[in-house]
Amino acid sequence: MKAVKENQTALTEDQKKELIKTNSNIILIKNYIETARRRSYYGVALWTIGILAISAIFIDMLIFQWQGIAPYFKHAITLGAVASIGLGVYISSTPGVLYSSFPSDLKDDLKLKSIGSPRRTITQLELELQLLREEKKLTQEAVDFNIERNRAFYKEDAFVYIEELRRESNFYRRVSNFFQMIIIAGASISTLGAGTSYFVNQISIGVAIASFCIAVASSMTGYFKYKERSFYSQQTADAVEHEIEAFELGVGRYKAFSANNSEGKKNALEAFAQELHRLRQDQKMREQNLDQPSSKGEEGGN
Incomplete structure (x- = not known):
């Protein structure tokens, strides 16, 4: 045996x-x-x-x-x-x-x-x-x-989920920073060009191109909301990581569960799976709201 x-x-x-x-x-x-x-x-x-x-x-x-x-x-x-x-x-x-x-x-x-x-x-x-x-x-x-083992696998998947969220957050942050640099550089060039075009007429084409780049970059950031996507992905990744640390240390919501017996571990794992499921659902709702037009997104967030 x-x-x-x-x-x-x-x-x-x-x-x-x-x-x-x-x-x-x-x-x-x-x-x-x-x-x-x-x-x-x-x-x-x-x-x-x-x-x-x-x-x-x-x-x-x-x-x-x-x-x-x-x-x-x-x-x-x-x-x-x-x-x-x-x-x-x-x-x-x-x-x-x-x-x-x-x-x-x-x-x-x-x-x-x-x-x-x-x-x-x-x-x-x-x-x-x-x-x-x-x-x-x-x-x-x-x-x-069984259900307990299923929850244990769900906990292991949380590390993969954190990696996915951090990768998405870094990608959206880089795209947002790229467009912000275009907006800042374009605004500076437009301001400088507008002041000197009075003396040099050929600079006006540079001002027009810079203004066009600003309009495109502003439209892209406003429509796709890269900064908000990066923030929400990073926020959810930090929340899931914090939840894993709290579960492993037995603090916070898991302090009430005894780690010395199997029943307490099962209850703690159940609470962890429930909280992780809530965090993932909240992230999906945020992504859906960001995909909606601004007015509808604001109504969905209220």
């Missing part, structure tokens, strides 16, 4: 290690998916900027013919636009993440090993992510599953 219990304990430990490894691979795959998406965005942004620059040059040649702009400056803009289009097309035509950059442990667990391409696309990575999640689900179901 004792040997049977030892085998069950060893099996449980092996399954825990397998779940930890699977969770790590899931986090890596999600990071690669975000990297692939950013690469796709950069490609589209580059060739879009290049096309806009080329269009501006043609408009200048056909309609405005600004003589105040030096020819070498126009040539530099043209070369930069062509290079931007070429680089953007190259990035867009080679999407995904290099397979050679994957860790060896992750390569061993991947199901799609022979693709015939040096890069893994977003679709392929999402398929790998789905397969890893199915593998994790089968590993969990292989255990003598």
